[in-house]
Amino acid sequence: MGSPLSRRHFLASGLAAAAVWPMLGSVRAARFDRDPFALGVASGTPTPTSIVLWTRLIFADAEPDMADPFSFAPLPQHPPLDVAWEIASDETFALVEQAGIASARQEWAHSVHVEVEGLAPDRWYFYRFRCGDALSPVGRTRTAPAPEAANGRFSLAFAACQQYEQGWYSAYRDMAARDLDLVVHLGDYIYEKSYGAQHVRSHGTGAPSLLFEYRDRYALYKSDPDLQAAHAAFPWLATWDDHEVVDNYGGDASPSDRNRAAFLKRRAAAYQAWYEHMPVPPSAAPNFDALRIYGHHRFGNLVDLTLLDARQYRHPAPGAPQPADPDRYSMLGREQEAWFDRTMQASDAKWSIIGQTTLLSARDLELGPGTRYSDDGWDHYRSGRERLLASMRGAGIANPLVIGGDLHAFYAADVQAADGALVASEFVTGSITSNPPSASALATVMAENPHIKFGEARKHGYCLLHLSSDQARVELMAISDRKDPAATAAKFQEFAVLDGMPGVNRV
Numbered sequence: 405m406g407s408p409l410s411r412r413h414f415l416a417s418g419l420a421a422a423a424v425w426p427m428l429g430s431v432r433a434a435r436f437d438r439d440p441f442a443l444g445v446a447s448g449t450p451t452p453t454s455i456v457l458w459t460r461l462i463f464a465d466a467e468p469d470m471a472d473p474f475s476f477a478p479l480p481q482h483p484p485l486d487v488a489w490e491i492a493s494d495e496t497f498a499l500v501e502q503a504g505i506a507s508a509r510q511e512w513a514h515s516v517h518v519e520v521e522g523l524a525p526d527r528w529y530f531y532r533f534r535c536g537d538a539l540s541p542v543g544r545t546r547t548a549p550a551p552e553a554a555n556g557r558f559s560l561a562f563a564a565c566q567q568y569e570q571g572w573y574s575a576y577r578d579m580a581a582r583d584l585d586l587v588v589h590l591g592d593y594i595y596e597k598s599y600g601a602q603h604v605r606s607h608g609t610g611a612p613s614l615l616f617e618y619r620d621r622y623a624l625y626k627s628d629p630d631l632q633a634a635h636a637a638f639p640w641l642a643t644w645d646d647h648e649v650v651d652n653y654g655g656d657a658s659p660s661d662r663n664r665a666a667f668l669k670r671r672a673a674a675y676q677a678w679y680e681h682m683p684v685p686p687s688a689a690p691n692f693d694a695l696r697i698y699g700h701h702r703f704g705n706l707v708d709l710t711l712l713d714a715r716q717y718r719h720p721a722p723g724a725p726q727p728a729d730p731d732r733y734s735m736l737g738r739e740q741e742a743w744f745d746r747t748m749q750a751s752d753a754k755w756s757i758i759g760q761t762t763l764l765s766a767r768d769l770e771l772g773p774g775t776r777y778s779d780d781g782w783d784h785y786r787s788g789r790e791r792l793l794a795s796m797r798g799a800g801i802a803n804p805l806v807i808g809g810d811l812h813a814f815y816a817a818d819v820q821a822a823d824g825a826l827v828a829s830e831f832v833t834g835s836i837t838s839n840p841p842s843a844s845a846l847a848t849v850m851a852e853n854p855h856i857k858f859g860e861a862r863k864h865g866y867c868l869l870h871l872s873s874d875q876a877r878v879e880l881m882a883i884s885d886r887k888d889p890a891a892t893a894a895k896f897q898e899f900a901v902l903d904g905m906p907g908v909n910r911v
């Protein structure tokens with residue numbers, strides 16, 4: 405955080421906008437051999453009066469401290485660097501609203517998280533950074549409408565699962581050109597491992613387990629220009645799934661890390677790297693043994709958005725110690741469940757969006773008689789799902805709408821409680837790039853689960869969610885070919901959910 409200089413200060417001093425940045429005299433006169441802003445810019449966690457601005461400086465000669473990779477001791481060649489930031493109400497920065505100086509420190513991988521406060525609600529802003537002689541790209545962001553504002557429309561995109569090697573990020577190029585208020589990422593932002601064949605590009609390194617390795621993996625993913633464009637175009641909110649740490653981990657256990665203490669060190673490294681690369685408030689640092697990322701976000705009287713953490717607090721899947729009583733299995737942990745219940749009680753917007761990582765609805769994977777369920781999804785935590793649905797029903801929220809990812813297939817479903825009651829509407833986005841399930845696996849899901857009204861596993865892309873006072877529209881967007889860097893995107897299916905009538909309707 406820097407020391408923000410108010411707009412009034414600049415106006416009172418009668419300075420032209422062009423004179424603002426030179427005024428920030430304490431910015432070190434650093435010179436760079438390469439663009440230190442090569443990872444782009446981002447913004448997130450919008451409220452009616454604040455926004456988080458993000459960037460990370462990278463250097464050609466950044467080397468990990470191999471002798472003690474868990475120590476956060478700064479390397480001598482990179483002392484803290486001053487990074488000037490400014491936010492303006494116009495793209496040319498003629499109308500600078502606020503400016504300040506943040507410190508990019510080695511211990512946070514030279515990431516910068518600036519929480520700008522005192523902004524006006526429901527407005528576009530433009531922002532950029534400068535360090536020495538280097539200038540960042542310009543980002544655009546938008547504050548949330550005031551909580552009681554009678555906003556008639558709100559549009560967001562939601563996305564998940566972007567294995568870097570398995571395809572290009574054309575979906576993000578398409579997303580960046582649209583007219584949206586927000587992007588929500590539902591997990592698997594990075595992958596720790598290589599999967600499948602026919603890669604279009606390479607991680608170049610094996611699975612990370614140390615802090616510098618996770619940092620490098622994020623830097624690789626964030627070097628993608630299409631992903632950068634989507635970050636620069638809209639504010640983001642994000643939760644995580646398993647691959648931000650390691651495949652199929654749950655809580656404090658991982659199937660591939662036998663030593664619990666070592667795994668918790670790995671998890672803390674992964675959580676820190678996630679923090680360092682996401683536009684989340686600086687208050688999230690510095691405890692990465694337990695990083696709270698779930699939260700509630702309000703956008704006028706139209707949208708309550710509740711974003712859940714389905715990984716950090718879950719009881720581990722089979723193979724690890726379990727509570728004796730299956731009714732105690734929880735994907736969210738009891739504390740988050742209690743918080744969710746309170747959040748639902750307080751939710752009174754027209755649409756209550758519940759963002760979690762996967763499909764909330766039941767999904768029988770066994771063709772014919774008998775049932776088989778995934779160990780990694782809500783079906784393994786059925787009692788937790790029932791408690792979640794009971795919170796939604798008990799609170800009497802107007803229109804619960806669940807969004808998720810994880811399955812690398814698009815789904816639209818009617819969410820039913822165990823007693824058969826239709827409680828919510830649900831949409832799962834396909835992957836940005838990650839390998840899909842087989843056609844026969846999808847056919848089984850569709851044959852065995854009549855409440856799942858639609859499934860599509862051959863396409864990659866994202867979902868658009870347009871909310872208005874009388875309905876929600878969901879557009880399923882597919883790219884033409886994930887292996888083609890110039891792929892185009894188009895809507896291939898649309899659904900509507902009507903106010904007061906849970907259930908998905910094909911348009």
Ligand SMILES: [Fe+2]
Pocket residue numbers: 564565566592647810811812838
């Ligand atoms: Fe995934």
